[in-house]
Amino acid sequence: MNFAAGIVTGKAGGSMDWSVNTAYKTYKGVEVEPKHMMDMTLIPSIDPIDIGLGSSEKGNAAPSAKPRKKTMTSVYLKFFETAPDGKSRRCKFCGQSYSIATATGNLGRHLANRHPGYDKSGDAATSTATAPQTTVIVKKSQPQAKAHQVDYDHLNWLLIRWLILASLPPSTLEEKWLMNSFRFLNPSIQLWPGDKYKAVFREVFRSMQEDVRLSLEQVSSKLSIILDFWTSYESFFYMSVTCQWIDESWSFRKVLLDICHIPYPCGDSETYHSLEKVLENYNIENKVLSCTHDNSQNAIHACHTLKEKFDGQKVGPFCYIPCAARTLSLIIDDGLRTTKPVISRVREFALQLNECTDFSEDFIQFSMAYREGSWKFPLDTSARWSGSYQMLDIVHKAGKTMEAVVRKNGEKLGDRMILTAAEKTAVSIVHGYLEPFYKTTNNMCTTKMPTIGLILFFMDHISEMITVCRESRHTPEWLKSAAEDMAKKARSYSSQVCNIFTYMTAILDPRIKCELIPENLNSENHLEEARAHFMRNYSTGHFPSVTSGYGAHEIEDGGSVSFAEEIARKKRRGSIVSATDELTQYLSEPPAPMPTDVLEWWKVNSTRYPRLSVMARDFLAVQATSVAPEELFCSKGDEIDKLRFSMPHDSTQAILCIKSWAQDGIKFKYRSTEIDYERLMELAAASVADNNVTSSDKKQK
Numbered sequence: 001m002n003f004a005a006g007i008v009t010g011k012a013g014g015s016m017d018w019s020v021n022t023a024y025k026t027y028k029g030v031e032v033e034p035k036h037m038m039d040m041t042l043i044p045s046i047d048p049i050d051i052g053l054g055s056s057e058k059g060n061a062a063p064s065a066k067p068r069k070k071t072m073t074s075v076y077l078k079f080f081e082t083a084p085d086g087k088s089r090r091c092k093f094c095g096q097s098y099s100i101a102t103a104t105g106n107l108g109r110h111l112a113n114r115h116p117g118y119d120k121s122g123d124a125a126t127s128t129a130t131a132p133q134t135t136v137i138v139k140k141s142q143p144q145a146k147a148h149q150v151d152y153d154h155l156n157w158l159l160i161r162w163l164i165l166a167s168l169p170p171s172t173l174e175e176k177w178l179m180n181s182f183r184f185l186n187p188s189i190q191l192w193p194g195d196k197y198k199a200v201f202r203e204v205f206r207s208m209q210e211d212v213r214l215s216l217e218q219v220s221s222k223l224s225i226i227l228d229f230w231t232s233y234e235s236f237f238y239m240s241v242t243c244q245w246i247d248e249s250w251s252f253r254k255v256l257l258d259i260c261h262i263p264y265p266c267g268d269s270e271t272y273h274s275l276e277k278v279l280e281n282y283n284i285e286n287k288v289l290s291c292t293h294d295n296s297q298n299a300i301h302a303c304h305t306l307k308e309k310f311d312g313q314k315v316g317p318f319c320y321i322p323c324a325a326r327t328l329s330l331i332i333d334d335g336l337r338t339t340k341p342v343i344s345r346v347r348e349f350a351l352q353l354n355e356c357t358d359f360s361e362d363f364i365q366f367s368m369a370y371r372e373g374s375w376k377f378p379l380d381t382s383a384r385w386s387g388s389y390q391m392l393d394i395v396h397k398a399g400k401t402m403e404a405v406v407r408k409n410g411e412k413l414g415d416r417m418i419l420t421a422a423e424k425t426a427v428s429i430v431h432g433y434l435e436p437f438y439k440t441t442n443n444m445c446t447t448k449m450p451t452i453g454l455i456l457f458f459m460d461h462i463s464e465m466i467t468v469c470r471e472s473r474h475t476p477e478w479l480k481s482a483a484e485d486m487a488k489k490a491r492s493y494s495s496q497v498c499n500i501f502t503y504m505t506a507i508l509d510p511r512i513k514c515e516l517i518p519e520n521l522n523s524e525n526h527l528e529e530a531r532a533h534f535m536r537n538y539s540t541g542h543f544p545s546v547t548s549g550y551g552a553h554e555i556e557d558g559g560s561v562s563f564a565e566e567i568a569r570k571k572r573r574g575s576i577v578s579a580t581d582e583l584t585q586y587l588s589e590p591p592a593p594m595p596t597d598v599l600e601w602w603k604v605n606s607t608r609y610p611r612l613s614v615m616a617r618d619f620l621a622v623q624a625t626s627v628a629p630e631e632l633f634c635s636k637g638d639e640i641d642k643l644r645f646s647m648p649h650d651s652t653q654a655i656l657c658i659k660s661w662a663q664d665g666i667k668f669k670y671r672s673t674e675i676d677y678e679r680l681m682e683l684a685a686a687s688v689a690d691n692n693v694t695s696s697d698k699k700q701k
Contacts, residue, residue: 076107079115091115109690152190154680159191160200161668161677164658167643169651170197198650200670205654207669208661212255213282215666221245222289222618225257226626227275227299230644237266238644238652241278246617250603252449256660257282259653268301275302276309285310290501290622291320295327317533319501323626324455325444327493328462329633332385332437334485338478339392339430342423346391347381349402349417354378359413362405363398372398382635389431389438396431399424429479436465444629449598452502453509453517455624460518463490494520504530505619508612510592510601534583538615582612 080089080098088097089107093115098107163172172178174194182189192200216223226242239262244254258281260274279285291306293299303320310318336343353360360377367375375398380390394402399419406417419427440458444450469475469483498518503526506517514522586609592601598620606613631637647655662668668675 076104076111079111080107106690109686113687113690154683155189156192156197157675158677158680158684160197160204161675163197164201164655164662167647167655167659169648169655170194170201171648173197201651201654201658204668204670205658207671208658208666211666211669212257212661215255216243216282216284216287219245219287220248221614222621223284223287224290224292224621224623225279225288226623227291227293227302228626229262229294229296229299230641232647232649232652233645234649236649236652237262237264239271239274240656241275243282243284244623245621246599250599250606250617252599252621255664256657259656261649261653262298266298268298268305271298272302272305275306286315288318289316289618290318292323292623292626293320294626295322316537317501319499319622321452321502321622321624322493322496323624324459324493324497325625325627325629325632327489328437328441328459329385331462331466331486331489332434332441334482334489335430335434335437336388337482339427342395342419342427343388343391345417345419346394346402347383347387349406349413350379350381350391350394352413353405354381356412359405359409362408363401366401366404367398370398370400370404372401380635382638384635384637385438385441385633386635389434392427392431392434395419395424395427429476433465433469433479437462441629441633444625445633449620450624450629451505451509451512451598451620452622452624453506453512456497456502456506456518456521457512457516459490459493463487463494463518466490494518497521500526500529500533503527504533504615505622507587508616508619509598510605511594511596511598513587513591515591531581531583534612534615535581538611539581582609585609586612 077089079092081092082089082100083097087100089100089102090097091110091114093111096110096114098110159173162168163170171194173191179191182191223243223245226240226244228240228242229238231237239260241257241260242254243257244252247253258278260278262270262274279288288310291303293303300320300322307318307320310316353363354377364375367373379394380387403418406413406415440462444455444458447454466483466486470480470487475483498521503517503521506521507513507530514527602613602616602620609616625632627637631640644652644656658668668677
């Protein structure tokens, strides 16, 4: 590995103390101090023992001397000697041979990467052949073994980024075969011990968390938070707290605040105190408008306690909302109740199709022969809703094809996969009944911004489908029974979300307004309360200059304005007062088309509704689901669950938070210093290129 010292660049404003890594190498008996490579040996003045970034002397900062520009002449050639046959050149330091036709630039790269400081030791280098006994000792106090430590700090920092982005714990690097692979490439490779990686992870977490906290201080709008819960393989119970808002340019922003371990017994009070601590750490209690939870009793109790606290402190309105996606998942699960055994058998068949090319080719050929549609492999066989509906699809749309494949490959698949007529009929009934549910979940998964208004619109449609099923005389009794349970869950959700808070959030979606809000939520009382809330909190508070008498420029004029100008300004103020109820004007216009980008609509129309747009920025950030719909209904959620389940306790918080922050554009930092990974990758690429040139020259020789 030809990595130089750990590269980091300070991003803090003003000056920064720097120290220069120095490494000492012995070239044929000559111990020399290498020249500092441009941009390659500067690291922040931090304790090398703490994280092993290099061998800099703590507290001694030396300025970085920019090396002079090398010319493409014999400046490099004096460090090489020409073979008697005139066909190759040999490095005077290490004896590496190159073809006589090798460009001098490649020779320079060899010197810079393999022998940093070669131009300081030119005299010693040229005399090594005749005077190997000469020794120049620059610093005896600096241990020679540090030379390799400096080289491998780059690798360690690159491995840190790999571990985090791949969501792997530090113990991964202690795996014997992985270490053997590294040593196969370079026997002298040195990696940090596992404890040091963990210490660096914790420090990077603290540094980046401070950046997140500072960024939230700059947010001018209200914030909404989301709670999600899961349990790891170690039986630790975790809660993730995510914050989201809409910035002044009408972009939706989202950032993970923390991964909290809820201590045993994981009750209501433990959940609440963990949530309270996160809000206090980020100092955002006065900005939180709502919390969307996962429908669990612990989460509901924590949100209820938080609301009581905010109400007592008169912080402002606060509401907590159940997750619509989780509710819909439970409703669908009731609908699948009767056909679950059949779905399991079909899933086993689909797995065989995905694994065996012969089976899948037979399926494609039979489906073409029976005209039962075209199918793409691999099929979605996940146990989530998308996979379950795919199993229903196979039976409903390709029943003959499935039976033909099973009969042809009976020895391997078994006759038990052949469905009876009654089973096929039940699947077809459930498939038809749940088709609107599948379309709804697909729309939820693909919608750019599933607002409260849009989700309430979808859930109202689901309730109508359930009612139709229950009241139809053609519905079999087993399905009516399932529909009854589905209706209970739908009513429970509706009772929790039907309030003035969700009403205000829904009508601020220009696609929904009052026209498409569920009937049980749309009432004159809610409209008047929404108008009162808007007038009380948004009509004047954000625009003090509008409601004051004269503006600042009038005061500067000393009130000396003409009579005509005074009349004109009064009329302008009168028109502004009459327009303070922007809500009425907004609701009087027809809803925007469903494909409309909600945030783009408000960005364009914010000049028409300057006050109402401020309210919209606050309320449209409120989410109807505690988890992204595609993570719950599609196979993507399996990957997330597997990751969370397998993460060890000592790495969960740091790795998952740092990964999320890095994906959101927050820079990797160690303490107050940014880790310049782009530069590290450039150096790594240069090292690979140099090795390739060396290998090529060896082959030519």
